[in-house]
Amino acid sequence: xxxxxxxxxxxALRHAADGLRQDREVxxxxxxQSGAAxxxxxxxxxxxREVxxxxxxQxxxxxxxxxxxxxQDREVxxxxIAQDARAVKYVSRQLRNQTELDPDPEPExxxxxxxAGAATPAEAEPEPETEEDGAATPAEVQRxxxxxxxxxxxxxxxxxxxxxxx
Numbered sequence: 001x002x003x004x005x006x007x008x009x010x011x012a013l014r015h016a017a018d019g020l021r022q023d024r025e026v027x028x029x030x031x032x033q034s035g036a037a038x039x040x041x042x043x044x045x046x047x048x049r050e051v052x053x054x055x056x057x058q059x060x061x062x063x064x065x066x067x068x069x070x071x072q073d074r075e076v077x078x079x080x081i082a083q084d085a086r087a088v089k090y091v092s093r094q095l096r097n098q099t100e101l102d103p104d105p106e107p108e109x110x111x112x113x114x115x116a117g118a119a120t121p122a123e124a125e126p127e128p129e130t131e132e133d134g135a136a137t138p139a140e141v142q143r144x145x146x147x148x149x150x151x152x153x154x155x156x157x158x159x160x161x162x163x164x165x166x
Contacts, residue, residue, distance in 0.1 A: 007029045007030075011036070024051060031055035039062075049070060052076055060079075060087035
């Protein structure tokens with residue numbers, strides 16, 4: 001019953017029993033219907049690359065609910081931005097700060113493995129630089145723009161999928 005419900009409306013995941021929300025198949029069905037359902041998936045299921053990739057392909061903004069490790073995954077990030085260019089604000093700071101992006105990175109050993117969710121306190125990224133009103137500083141905007149330019153240069157086809165023109 002729950003599987004049918006989330007296939008019809010991914011938002012139904014929020015009302016599912018905890019045990020069912022732990023079921024990767026149920027969550028995968030939900031995020032394929034509504035990527036935003038990733039918000040209601042337990043942390044353990046969010047670590048599955050397949051689940052997050054399905055979510056961001058349906059709704060790029062679902063990248064917000066992905067663990068940090070997957071916010072650094074180029075394929076996940078590209079899928080999110082291709083679906084919604086505004087998802088760039090959820091890309092890990094580490095990846096955004098790269099000015100050169102290898103268009104063909106080395107393949108990962110196990111693409112379906114779980115990814116660690118949060119960095120340890122020693123590895124945690126600093127809080128984003130923001131103005132008092134919460135807006136990004138000019139330096140943050142410049143880094144995001146450099147990331148987008150590098151991304152477009154490394155993956156020329158992405159501009160068309162995002163609706164951007166040169």
